[in-house]
Amino acid sequence: MRLIVDENLPFTEAFFGKTAELVFLPGSEIKPADVKDADGLLVRSVTQVNEQLLQASKVKFVGTATIGVDHIDEAWLNTKGIKFVSSPGCNANSVVDYVVASLLWLALEDGFKLKDKVIGVVGVGQVGGRLAARLSQYGCKVLLNDPPRAIKGEKGFLDLHDVLQKADIVCLHTPLTSKGEFATKHLVGVDELALLEGKYLLNAGRGGVVDQQALKNQIKKKTAPWLLLDVFEGEPSLDQELITHCLLATPHIAGYSLEGKSRGTEMLYQAWCMHLGIEPEVTLAELLPVPPVDLLSLDTACGVEEACRRAAHLCYHPLNDSWRLLKALKTNAASAGVYQALRKNYPIRREFSSLKVKAANPEQASALKALGFTLS
Ligand SMILES: NC(=O)C1=CN([C@@H]2O[C@H](COP(=O)(O)OP(=O)(O)OC[C@H]3O[C@@H](n4cnc5c(N)ncnc54)[C@H](O)[C@@H]3O)[C@@H](O)[C@H]2O)C=CC1
């Protein structure tokens, strides 16, 4: 068995080594000649998997270690009987950690309490659902928009414009789709952006969900929302003018916790074993290293939100990623190269749940638990 593997998938040797010969390639450079004699292909979001790539190959198994599947022509794979698997939810906690860490930073910088804000969540699936749960348990008022769920009769959802009007902070967590009743391409366009003036807009879904040109026009008119963007239209190229305007701009790394990326590999390994009709022998639990900080012990002098912020930023501070991106873009005009290099050399980052926190009082304990930390 021969597997072509994106070199940015962690633990592939440990998971797949006994079952196949592995050929590692940069994901954006995988070509038809590379996959011609392969049995399987393991990718991330940067490989377009379609007829052009696979028509002359004998690949019978394609796996993406990502939640998003907008880089995969699933319909074509289906017609060819090629087994396709994605990794639903693999890095959802990582994205939620990213959002929570970002909002706690924002609250400090802009002088508000996160708990006092109304948060709109657009797209209430694995990511949006977990984000909404954490924030509402923390005490925020959370407004939800998800028409595909609402139309099935599920309760608790509002119309998009209602959410944009009523929320102080809007977080986008839909997939990118361009067909069908609920297509999300440019879901946030001129009219929606007009409702967001003076508010905060965080996008950690896909860049194309926001009409970037409309956003840039709004920036010129000084009516744009404050932006926290992890994803951009046209990646890997980045619009430097837009990035300069962002409060936080990160190179599509919201899902890049070690746990999140590795869970993707583990999910593909389990699907590959099933495809081969063998029992999985390796688990992620035995591969993950011990987290670098064992225990955070908080003092009672630390206020509840400050306690959460300290715990969050001990695990992850989004400003580090934003600073690295801005700095690299200042010294390098080729934004695609900067984007790719930062993602390829991403430092190890652990999820909130990996940190044990000793709270000083019950208020701290319940807020920390709500936001995803493990209480000691
Ligand atoms: N920035 C990053 O690093 C990451 C980004 N993502 C992106 O986040 C997206 C969401 O991930 P999950 O929550 O795991 O996916 P999911 O499939 O569990 O949830 C997506 C939700 O969006 C809803 N939705 C679809 N069309 C909509 C519309 N027009 N308006 C409002 N809601 C709509 C769906 O009904 C669903 O509930 C992924 O598709 C991916 O593109 C995912 C992981 C990491």
Ligand SMILES: O=C(O)C(=O)[C@H](O)COP(=O)(O)O
């Ligand atoms: O899972 C997803 O969907 C994501 O957006 C991934 O975090 C993106 O990672 P790459 O595949 O682009 O490395």
